[in-house]
Amino acid sequence: MKMKFILAASLATCSFAFGQNTPSKLVPGKSGLHAEFMRFEKNGPDFQGSPVLFDETSQRLSTGQARKLGLEKDRLGFETHRFQQTINDIPVEYGMMAVQTKNGKIVGESGKWILNIPQKVGKKANISEGIALQNALSFIGADSYKWQNKEEEEFLKKESNDINASFAPKGELVYYSDPDEEKLNDLKLAYKFDIYAEKPLSRQYVFVDAKNGKILGVDAIIHEVNAPGTATTGYSGNRNIVADSYNGSYRLRETGRNGGTAVETYNLRKGTSYSTAVDFTDTDNVWNNVNANKDQYATDAHWGAEMTLDYYYSKFGRKSIDNNNFAIKSYVHYSTNYFNAFWDGARMTYGDGSSTTNGGKPLTALDVCGHEITHGLTSKTANLAYQRESGALNEGFSDIFGNSIERWARPTQASWKLGEDFSYPIRDMSNPNAYSQPDTYLGTYWKATTTSGCATPSQSNDYCGVHTNSGVLNFWYYLLVTGGSGTNDKGFAYNVTGIGLDKAGAIAYRTLTSYLTSGSTYANARTYSLQAAADLYGSGSNEVTQVINAWNAVGVGGGTSPAGLIAGANASPFTISPNPATDKFTVNFEGKAGKGTVELISLTGKREISEKVNMTDGMNKLELQLPSNMLPGVYIVMVNGEKAGNLIKK
Numbered sequence: 001m002k003m004k005f006i007l008a009a010s011l012a013t014c015s016f017a018f019g020q021n022t023p024s025k026l027v028p029g030k031s032g033l034h035a036e037f038m039r040f041e042k043n044g045p046d047f048q049g050s051p052v053l054f055d056e057t058s059q060r061l062s063t064g065q066a067r068k069l070g071l072e073k074d075r076l077g078f079e080t081h082r083f084q085q086t087i088n089d090i091p092v093e094y095g096m097m098a099v100q101t102k103n104g105k106i107v108g109e110s111g112k113w114i115l116n117i118p119q120k121v122g123k124k125a126n127i128s129e130g131i132a133l134q135n136a137l138s139f140i141g142a143d144s145y146k147w148q149n150k151e152e153e154e155f156l157k158k159e160s161n162d163i164n165a166s167f168a169p170k171g172e173l174v175y176y177s178d179p180d181e182e183k184l185n186d187l188k189l190a191y192k193f194d195i196y197a198e199k200p201l202s203r204q205y206v207f208v209d210a211k212n213g214k215i216l217g218v219d220a221i222i223h224e225v226n227a228p229g230t231a232t233t234g235y236s237g238n239r240n241i242v243a244d245s246y247n248g249s250y251r252l253r254e255t256g257r258n259g260g261t262a263v264e265t266y267n268l269r270k271g272t273s274y275s276t277a278v279d280f281t282d283t284d285n286v287w288n289n290v291n292a293n294k295d296q297y298a299t300d301a302h303w304g305a306e307m308t309l310d311y312y313y314s315k316f317g318r319k320s321i322d323n324n325n326f327a328i329k330s331y332v333h334y335s336t337n338y339f340n341a342f343w344d345g346a347r348m349t350y351g352d353g354s355s356t357t358n359g360g361k362p363l364t365a366l367d368v369c370g371h372e373i374t375h376g377l378t379s380k381t382a383n384l385a386y387q388r389e390s391g392a393l394n395e396g397f398s399d400i401f402g403n404s405i406e407r408w409a410r411p412t413q414a415s416w417k418l419g420e421d422f423s424y425p426i427r428d429m430s431n432p433n434a435y436s437q438p439d440t441y442l443g444t445y446w447k448a449t450t451t452s453g454c455a456t457p458s459q460s461n462d463y464c465g466v467h468t469n470s471g472v473l474n475f476w477y478y479l480l481v482t483g484g485s486g487t488n489d490k491g492f493a494y495n496v497t498g499i500g501l502d503k504a505g506a507i508a509y510r511t512l513t514s515y516l517t518s519g520s521t522y523a524n525a526r527t528y529s530l531q532a533a534a535d536l537y538g539s540g541s542n543e544v545t546q547v548i549n550a551w552n553a554v555g556v557g558g559g560t561s562p563a564g565l566i567a568g569a570n571a572s573p574f575t576i577s578p579n580p581a582t583d584k585f586t587v588n589f590e591g592k593a594g595k596g597t598v599e600l601i602s603l604t605g606k607r608e609i610s611e612k613v614n615m616t617d618g619m620n621k622l623e624l625q626l627p628s629n630m631l632p633g634v635y636i637v638m639v640n641g642e643k644a645g646n647l648i649k650k
Contacts, residue, residue, distance in 0.1 A: 021045045021061055023054060027527055028607045032116035034064075034097075037109070037527050044105040051083050051097045051109060056606050064113065067091055072381060072513050075317055076535060078102050080514045082381070085113055088123050092175045093192070093207070094385060096517035110528055111517035114187075121175065122189035125210035129171040132191040132208040136169070139206060139215045142197035149198060155275035159329075159346075169193040176207045176216050179385040179519050190216055196344075198272065203344050220386040220463065221345045223375040223394070239303045243285055251279040252287075252302045258313040261320045262327035265302040267295070268334050270352070277331055293333070294352065297362040301330040301350055304369025307409040311370070311401075312377070315408075315502070316509055321377040328373060332364060339363070343372040345379065358424045366409060367418055371402030382516035388449040389521040391466030396473030397512050403429060404505045416478060429474040430482075437471025441522055441555040443489030445471070472522065472554050479550040480504040486553075494553035499546050507533045507547060523641055526557045557641060574644035576637055582650050586623045587639060593617045598624060599638040600647065608635065 025039035034053055045052055051064040066083035073079050078100055085095035097111035125132075137145075146152050146167035156165045171191035178186070189210040196203040207216040242254040242263070252265035266277035280298045282289060289295040305328045312318040320326040330348040338351030341363040348369070353361045375398050378384055384394035399418065407414040416430035425435070432439045438446040447465030462468060478484070483498030498504075507529055514535075515528035529547055537543040552558035575588040587598060593616050600609035608630055613622055630649055637644040 022059055026054070026056075028056075028601065029112070029115075031607065031610050032114065034113040034115050035109075036112060036524060037531070039108040039531065040106060044107050047081075047099070047101040047104055047106050051099050051113070052106060053113070053115065064097065066097065069096070069383075070322075070380065072323065074510070074514065076102075078107070078514065078535070082517070087114070087117055087121065087175055087187075090123075090173050090175055090189070092177075092187070093190075094177065094179050094519040095175075096383070096519065098382075098515055098517055100514060108531065110515045110524070110531075112519045118187055121187050122211060125173065125189060125191070127210060127213050129191060131213060132171055132210065133169060133193060135213045135215065136191075136193050136195060136206040136208050140195055140197055140202065140204075142202070143199045144197070146196040146198050149273060149275075151275035152198075152273055155273075159274075167196050169195050171208075173210060174207070178217060179219075179387060179390060188216060194221070196221075201272070222342050223372065223386060223398070239299070241287065241299060241303050241306060243282070243287070243302075245285075246279075246281075249281045249283055250285040251281050252298060253279070254306070257306060257309055258319055260325040261309055262325075262329075263302065263305050263309065264327065265298055265305070265330045265332065267298065268331050268349075270333050270336050272335050274331060274347070280332075294360075294362055297350075297364045298332045300362075300364035300366070301332050301348070301369060304364065304366045305330055305348070305373065307366060308370045308373045308405055311405045311408055315505065318377075321373060322380045326376070326380075330369075332362060341368050341372060343375040345376075348372055367402040367406040369402075370405035371398040371418075374398040374401040377401075378512065381513045382520065383518045384516060384520060385518050386466060387463040388465070389469065390519055391463050392469035393473060393516070393520060393522070393525055395466045396470035396477075397508065399427065399429060399470060399474050400477045400508050401505070404501060407501060427471070427474065429478045432471030432475050437468055437474070438489075439471055439475040439554060440489035441472050443472075443555060472556065473525070476550045476554045476556070477504060477508060479553055480507070480546060483546075484553075488553060488555055490555050492552065492555065492558075494549065496549045496553055497542070497546055499543050503537070503543055506536055507543065510536060522556045526551045574637075574639065576645050576647055579645075580648035580650045581626065584623060584625045585647055586621055587637060587644055588619065588621050589639065589644070590618060591615050591620050596640045597638075598622055598640075600624070600626075601636045601638060602633070 021043065023038045024041040026035050027037035029036045038054060045061055050066055052061045053064045054061055065086050067086050069082040069084055071079060071081055079102070081099045081101065083097045083099065085092040085097070092114060095112060095114055097109055097113050099106060100108040153166060156167060157163055171193055174190055174192045175187045176190040177188070190207040191210055193206045193208070195206050203221040205219040205221065207218065209216050242257070243250045244253045244255065254263040257263055265280060267280050268277050280295060287299045309320060309328065320328065328348070330350065332350045334349045334351045336352065337354045339354035339357050341348070341350045350362055350364050353359070353363055375394070378394055378397060384390040386394055403416065403418070416428055417425040418427040427437065428434045433444060436445050438444060445468065447462065447468040449464045479496040481498055481501050481504040483496050485495040487493050510532035511525065511529040515532060516525065530544060533541070533544045533547045573589050577586055579585065596613050596615050598609070598611050598613055599607060601607050608627060609624060611624060626649060632649050635647045635649060637647050
């Protein structure tokens with residue numbers, strides 16, 4: 001039968017039996033990169049404030065040069081330290097390592113880290129910061145910017161309590177490589193600018209080549225609900241909220257939630273300048289402000305922020321998005337006919353909806369609150385790049401926790417749909433296909449992530465599918481919570497036994513906050529979620545088994561066998577010949593046209609071959625030459641992340 005293949009890194013996990021400070025598990029990285037996952041089950045190295053790099057040839061550890069990004073502590077006694085790689089004291093964008101420690105010992109690492117640094121990588125800029133900024137502004141092409149608005153500049157200084165704060169962009173030199181470039185081997189010295197445009201609204205990092213001024217790419221900071229097929233609003237009835245007393249009245253502010261987090265909700269009065277926002281007030285603290293301005297929806301935003309904070313605190317002991325009482329500020333009544341809500345890196349903003357789309361109801365739904373505030377949490381932890389697969393994961397985790405918060409805080413009104421409360425559903429986690437999202441990796445409705453222009457201000461292609469391809473993660477989570485059986489787009493018959501909302505949420509949370517890094521893919525998410533489940537429930541637990549079953553169901557790292565084949569049966573869609581082989585071998589299989597990867601991995605985890613290939617519709621016959629210095633033995637053949645079989649080298 002014809003098959004669709006997983007274009008992802010190999011998930012072959014290899015075990016070692018060496019001495020102290022040698023990994024017990026290792027998932028090799030792409031050629032030139034450090035292992036993407038490493039685990040020390042016993043006798044891990046001492047943590048000395050930086051990542052350790054493992055040389056697979058010499059079996060030795062060395063220290064990685066890095067900039068500390070942040071620290072996470074969890075209830076299991078683990079600490080996750082995040083680092084950004086530096087070369088020549090310059091940070092490597094998307095070069096990120098998460099180091100897990102316990103009792104002063106390193107127990108694991110995950111991420112993307114360059115080992116083979118390009119010889120000709122630049123060290124000094126050829127153009128000035130001013131020229132680079134002009135090129136960036138020409139690229140954005142906005143009518144106006146935040147720093148041109150004096151009121152907004154004063155507002156920022158007051159909000160941040162920093163007289164030097166400004167929206168004006170400052171250039172930082174970084175090494176940039178497209179986040180979809182698997183090996184990070186095309187490093188370019190670049191200026192990185194945070195550009196906040198006011199009209200039309202956008203905020204993104206813009207990367208400008210420091211040699212020739214060319215725009216290399218962008219990374220969106222504003223994470224929106226309203227991209228193709230994305231919007232939600234809803235109402236939660238009568239709820240208890242906390243407000244403070246001020247000047248004989250009450251306002252929607254709270255100062256000490258969960259031990260010190262501020263929750264503040266403001267009225268933009270259909271304007272777009274945060275400096276003009278005012279408090280919502282009430283004379284008796286009974287917030288029944290139903291009026292023509294629809295001020296009653298402000299309490300939805302306030303309560304939604306409170307419930308989001310309470311969920312993360314009660315389930316995981318987390319104090320706000322940064323685990324350090326980051327203030328959650330919400331701005332309601334943004335602009336007119338604005339059918340959107342977004343997190344801009346510092347605050348929540350809600351439009352009043354569109355009269356033609358949803359009857360002009362503000363987008364202050366509980367699941368929107370949870371979704372967007374989770375974008376803030378992601379930016380403080382994994383910081384998943386907002387394009388392609390990492391962006392789809394970014395959106396998917398926001399959907400996961402937006403929905404989980406809704407199911408936890410108001411279970412009688414919850415469903416797996418998003419936007420159902422105002423009769424305009426735009427996603428269904430239980431059936432992504434219903435809203436043109438894929439439920440299988442590279443399956444029906446999957447949006448291509450290899451096209452050019454994935455990072456453009458127009459978002460015309462949804463940053464290569466961040467709101468579309470998130471359907472795969474959504475369906476994985478739905479199956480993990482509730483269970484389910486069926487046949488996926490690759491003809492694989494699956495059967496998942498649900499483990500419930502609390503356990504599934506704990507695994508998803510640990511995957512996001514402890515293991516994922518900025519350039520992570522779906523393949524990485526599978527590997528790291530398995531480790532997260534093992535951390536929480538044990539390596540041989542039913543929870544780990546169901547995580548595997550759910551990933552197979554959505555076609556990530558498995559789930560490609562024809563329906564009806566029994567697990568462990570001899571039937572296989574791949575043929576390897578000759579086997580044993582002396583100097584070359586071929587892999588035969590039926591597939592779809594597209595780009596792919598064939599890899600040959602030793603039983604110790606060393607990648608002997610990693611070749612890009614072009615596949616055709618129908619039968620493919622790929623011939624590969626074995627390295628002349630390759631030792632005799634048994635090797636694993638991987639085709640697009642799926643095990644094709646074992647090859648014996650004579």
